[in-house]
Amino acid sequence: MAERRPTAEEIEQLLSGMPARYARHEVSARAGVSRELAERIWRALGFATLADDAVAFSDADVDALVRVRKMLDSELLDEETVIRMARALGQTTSRLAQWQAEIVIGRMLPQGDEPTAEDLGRVLRTAQKLLPDFERLLIHVWRAQLGAAGTRLLAIADLNDELVPSRVSLAVGFADLVSFTRRSRELDERELAALVEGFEARASDVVAVHGARLVKTLGDEVLFTAPTPARAAAIALDLVEAEELRIGLAYGPVLPVMGDVFGPTVNLAARLTAIAKPGTIVVDAALAEGLAGERGFVTHKLRRRPARGLGVVQPYVLRRSSL
Incomplete structure (x- = not known):
């Protein structure tokens, strides 16, 4: 007998872990929170607003709201902080879940053919075994990354006298794949995806090896930060030797918000990337100054030039020194 194709409801129940039993008003009432707060939390987590009578919530959803209520009752967190934490959780886990699902499904389903019910059943059985x-x-x-984030904040506090300063001094780097537009026209979708994933994987590995942070990836570009000019320079040199890249580095104050970084230093690093020729690293004067006396690096002054929105800047090209 042929295997039956699983329904969307069956897939959702298997992967989420519990069956849906409650409508919106029921889940908030059982958790003892207002409907308004519950809806704000679901929206912050990235879930669609459903009809009032849609049975879409499980006992796990009730338990999650109960935990939120207890945090609020204990005054450990206020409501706005809870919403901000929910948004951080929703945005991060949404990308993580989509990425992991694509990896597993892409590995297990036949390429180019319509998946059969047997194929889908095999994927679900594998997911059920792997989920725990x-x-x-x-x-x-997550706990290990939380520890690393706490360590970085304490290191910053030693330099700035604030645990969570409004602005911190960091080295910021942009690494950009050369000729990405041309290469994207020459490759099919799978080859292009493999190119981007390979680039992001190598960049992530290099940044991690040097104890820095990969802030975000933008397809053909990655943004990273490092606590010192020397560490950023080492990352850039390792990256440019592994890929055909253009890299811009700048050092100075940045504003950390929602896991990202903002400010003139970030903008300057982006402008320097545009200045860089293929296979080269261009840095600003502050980062070049920070490398003075550091073994393994040499910088050469380029001609001053205007950078959009930043005035005239003094760029330097960075190379590895044999001394």
Whole structure:
């Protein structure tokens, strides 16, 4: 007998872990929170607003809201902080879930053919076996990343006398794949995806090796930060030796918001990337000054030039020194 194609409801229940039992008003009432707060939390987490009578919430959703209520009752967090934390959680886990699903499904389903019911059933059975281990691994990695973030904040506090300063001095780097537009026209979708994923993977590995942070990836470009000019320079040199890239580095104050970084230093690093020729690294005067006396690096002054929105800047080209 042929295997039946699983329904969307069956897939959602298997992966989410619990069956839907409650409508919107029921889940908020059971958790003891207002409907308004519950709806703000669901929106912040990235979930669509459903009809009032749609049965879409499980006992796990009730438990999550109960935990939020207890945090608020204890005054450990206020409502606006809860919403901001929910938004951070929703945006991060949405991308993570989509990415992991694409990896597993892309690995298990036949390429170019319509998946059969048997194919989908095999994927779901595999997911069911892997989920408990993935869940434990997710919690472990999150705790480890939280520890790393706390360590970075304490290191920044030593320099700025603030645990969470409004502005911090960091080295900011942009690395841009050369001729990406041309290459994207020559490759099919799968080849292009492999190119981008390979670039992001190598960049992530290099940044991690040097104890810095990959802030975000933008397809053909990555943005990273490092606590010192020397560490940023080492990352850039390793990256440019592994890929055909253009890299811009700048050092100075940045504003950290929502896991991202903003400010003139970030803009300057982006402008320097545009100045850089393929296979070269261009840095600003502050980063070049920070490398003075550091072994393994040499900078050469280029002609001054205007940078849009930033006035005239003094760029330097960065190379590895044999001394």
